[in-house]
Amino acid sequence: MKYIKTKEDSTSCILIAGNTNCLETETLNHIADYYRVVIISDDSDNVAPIKLSAKYSKRIKTYKEDLSSDNCKKIFHAFSPDTVWYFSGYTDGCDGLRDENKKLSALIHNCSAIGVQKLIFISSVSSLNYYYKDTVNGKVKIYLSETGFECSQLENLCRYSSTKNYLKYIILRAPYLYSKYNNTKNYLGSLFSRMEEIEPIVFPYDASGKVDFLSVRDITELLMFITEETLDDAGTYTLTSDSGLTYQSFAELLKKCEPSTQASFSEGKPCVLELDEKNENRNIRKEYGFIPLDNIVENLNDFYKIYIQGLNKEVNILEKLLERMPKLPHIALAVTETLVLFVIIQLLLPYTSDNTLFKYVDLRLFFVVILGVTYGMIPGMLAGLLMCFSLIYSYSQIGITIKMLFYNMDYWLPFAIYLMTGAITGYLVSTKDQKLKFAEDEAISLHNKYSFLNDVYMSVINNKEEYKRQILGYQDSFGKIFEAVHSLDSSVPEKIFMNSIETLENILDNHTIAIYTLDKFQRYGRLVACSRELLTDQPKSLNIEQISDVYEVIKNRGTWKNIDFKEELPTYAYGILDEGKVRIMICIYKASQMQMGLYYMNLFTIICHLIRFSFIRALRYQTLMEENKYFENTGILKPEFFISELKAQRNMADKGIASHVLLKLHSFNIVETDKKLGHLIRHTDSLGIGEDGKYYLLMRQINPNVFKIIDQRLRENGIEFTVVEGV
Structure with missing residues (x-):
């Protein structure tokens, strides 16, 4: 199936959300050739951020947000996507996203709120991993895995919520996905990783179980075609590639790529899929013309070589060092510098103690100030403590014992000065650093917040002219x-x-x-x-x-x-x-x-x-015209105005957009009749003189049931009439 459309045809926007790991840069660039793309990656750690080239940065906007957050609502309202593609957390053999039911419900609500035309939900064939068991109450579904059951429930939630919110949905059950550039975030890439590290591969089912793969390129073409199709109905389709692979034959293909590959199977655990492949292929082909073109059997060896080449890229030694420098522990560096400076001070003290040039210079106090100013309060006090030990050692060299230092208060002053200097200088520096760190964190938070809002705002401004052209140029x-x-x-x-x-x-x-x-x-x-x-x-x-x-x-x-x-x-x-x-x-x-x-x-x-x-x-x-329209001091229309209103009402009745009843009044005292009708008729009804000079009552939007009530009310008040038109 080849997607045919000129790049200038559309100003449509699609939003891609959920487990976006299977989307590579080449695929996104291809989509951006035809649409404006907004990607909301899941905020969980197992979903990798998407990197884009500068060429497509204006056509593709990426956000890492929780689908149930307020920021996500702002993104929906800012871009107003026509179609949403949601990749389930179970796609490509994954185990689901955190709080995925909540996120899917929020996504569907946002789609409904802005009038999204279609939701395409990409699920997994694991939802078909069950069989029917006969019980007293009839046949019951028995799921062979917890993942299959959860995936099935997510599909049911999509159907229910979409139907409730009048949103057209298409559910696609896909097998494992692969692309030219695989990584450890997708299933095939994780197998390549174990092969490269010579680790054993354990498949989840027995050797005879069927396994299928579909290329990201094929499913992308299908998604684009479904996006453009406007005459389809909501439905569920299962995608297959007709590769005919089993886990046994697939393991043999992997061994051809890497002879040292060790593969084992989960014996006694059959891969049962409630699936009629021929019927499913016929349905998707009939509705969207889908025929998968890529074949994993032919390309698997090439994909593995590309994966290995990506791992063996040479990295500059300088780049490695620069990469590792920020990772050096800050504490270890501080301790190293402190010990080196302490040794230098100790070596200098014997040469400066008897020198008259250093009589008024205290190297120990210099050491304490330097450490306190550089590292803060705790290192500063530790530096003061080190200098206390240094001073005790110097006193011991001249015969002053620890007992003499303890009982003679004259010796206490230097120790107190060292400790106070370290504490005070360190406290001042620590306070300043804490304030600076708080200001930096606040600035980063504000920057992230306003960068997001500015990005959304600029997108709205860029879309303004497109929407204006759509409104003014649509259908003449x-x-x-x-x-x-x-x-x-x-x-x-x-x-x-x-x-x-x-x-x-x-x-x-x-x-x-x-x-x-x-x-x-x-x-x-x-x-x-x-x-x-x-x-x-x-x-x-x-x-x-x-x-x-x-x-x-x-x-x-x-x-x-x-x-x-x-x-x-x-x-x-x-x-x-x-x-x-x-x-x-x-x-x-x-x-x-x-x-x-x-x-x-x-x-x-x-x-x-x-x-x-x-x-x-x-x-x-x-x-x-009010004064000329009615007879003086009455609510009775003059002939020309009454006839004009009657003609307009008849035209509306002829076109089937209104109904009326015309009554001919049998009254000789029309002023008294007008007063009686004041509280019996509505403000939309008219009393006036017809072409024959008789008095008529024109009652708008009256059906037979309502007229029976009005008929009784008028006759009870002594107003006689004949029905001329209506009823």
Whole structure:
């Protein structure tokens, strides 16, 4: 399978996480030719950091973070990857990562929060290492290894969490992985290491057990193809190379590479895989066209030679010395310097004690000061103690015994001076060193923190123009936006609602859109228009208290996104405010996985802004026309305005985005009827005069069940009518 795509095609970003040991520089460089790559290596010690060349440092960003940390969330929000590749801790025969269940759950939550299109989970074939046992309660899975059971549970967690969070997932069960450059972090490299050190190799299963290898190059090509495929469904696939190897035949291949290789097997431990290889190969080939090209049997000897050459690289002697210099123990060096200086002082003392030029110079005090200033308090006091012994020795040479020194206080002063000098000079230096070390540690911590934030910030800045081009250049956006502006150019709110539904459906490619108007008390929302699919089931009225989470966001001029996937709330919502109150709420109730990204949310916000400007303009016009719109001291619309609203409502009904009921009133005292209707109808309903000069009541968004209640309420209040349209 050959991955075909031009390098200029995509500004897509993929994020690679988990056990990244199998990824070598050559592979990453190949991926970076087609994508922007973000790598989050696991923070555990058994995952090696990734080194990159300067050529690809701008296309590849690497971080060593815990997937459940806040820094990881910031990375997700900064880069907004389209696809995530997660390498399980059980990949390539490993034993799993620390707290991997927690990390995988956090990864899936972050993917869902930013609208990742697809999660590709690379697992291990060890999850199939089980057999079925017949029991009283039916067949039960019996796993042959703890690793296989844990790997299987991790796959189940991926399926469950991804489905729960509406995230498309692809699970790939891979055998052992290998590449051209192997190291001790991968399975094949660990075998090479034991061969080179002439250590015995113990395989985990018996000699007849099947073993399989897949090259990193082949699986990378497959991952890139899956990333580009948009019409696939969630699924689980098992990868094989059809090499036909057993542990016995593989051991023979290793012996050909290194004749001294000693291999043994775990007898009585069969390698049982619940696997139909032909069926699995057919499925992955049919869905993604995957055919492995590399063959480990042909290349194993070459890979071993490359491994040995990497170990035998000559290193400069000077480089070795420089490498080992920082590792010399600091204490040993200090003791050596102290003893050397002590010997020098002792040798100089006999020549300086009787010399008049050194009458006012105390070499012992000089020794104490030097050691205290250089190494701190404890070495300084030890230096003072050494000089005390030196002074006792000098006194003994002139006949002064220890008993005389002890009982004669005149001799105590030099000893006290030496000890105090060492303690004081050492204390001052130690205090200064501790403060300096604390400042350095704090500076390093701040540097690491702000380097991370600066890296993320610069990545966001670099991506800004790309996102802008995507929004403005997507599917003839200039023409669509011009068409949207033109269609919303009206002074009648009903026409704006009708055209808004059409505009949103066309541009956003979504048919679950609803528009609500809110009353002046911000307690209820009344449905004024919605997509045809929602017309029968969509609630005609919303209690604002029940959607308080949505209301709080749109009241603060934000765009609501249902990242917790609460079924009773819309996926997106936007509020149009006037004089500090929400007048219109525009909602998208259902969105596909492809519509959960930042780009789609930005596009929805832009279109809602256009609707906002048109609605506010129409509202201002309606306010100015208020005196001419109604008969004096009544809420009765004049014929021209009522007929205009009725036509707009009929157009909306014809397009299936709204429903209404038109009632012809049998009233001779319309002013009294208007007063009665004041507390019986909603703020969205209209009373006016039709073309025939009769009085009509236009009730919006009414279904048969609701009309039965309204019919009873009107007749109980003495209002007689005939249904003209609707119901």
